[in-house]
Amino acid sequence: MNLIAWIVLGLIAGAIAKAIYPGRQGGGILSTMILGIIGAFAGGSIVTLLETGTLQLTAATLSIPGLIVAIIGAMVAIFIWGLITRSSAV
Template identity: 70%
Template sequence: MNIIAWAVLGIVAGAIAKLLYPGRQGGGIFSTMILGIIGSFLGGSLYTLLTKGTISLTATGFSLPGLLVAVLGAMIAIFLWGLVTRSAA
């Protein structure tokens, strides 16, 4: 998949994940795109691990199942980012 398709998938997956994830997340379109691309890789890698039993860095394809996996990966990325940036107050 080329970089433009990853960017489009990232924007869509990140936006859907931010809509579905409870709470308020900051950031603009660039952070949403980065979050979606990271989610695409995270979701694709987890899907490969669960289905094939191997660990590999793979991104999801530009399809409806690929979008669903990317959204789930982006939601995991939102959760992990919230853990990292949470203040200790």
């Protein structure tokens, strides 16, 4: 059941993050979901690190605070993905 919740959270967080993030991002629903899931894991792990002082691979929960953390994490993931895939016009 956790996997389904992470997929739903990732889809929601990825879609909201792409809507908030300035500029145009490529990719379809699959890339949105993957970046959202990565953001949920990254955000959840960072919040767990700040709360407990230990680094654990955890995803944000399917709640309002968890969604906010996942959206912020997804926006960071979109930013990093944009840096990696940016082509230089030389």
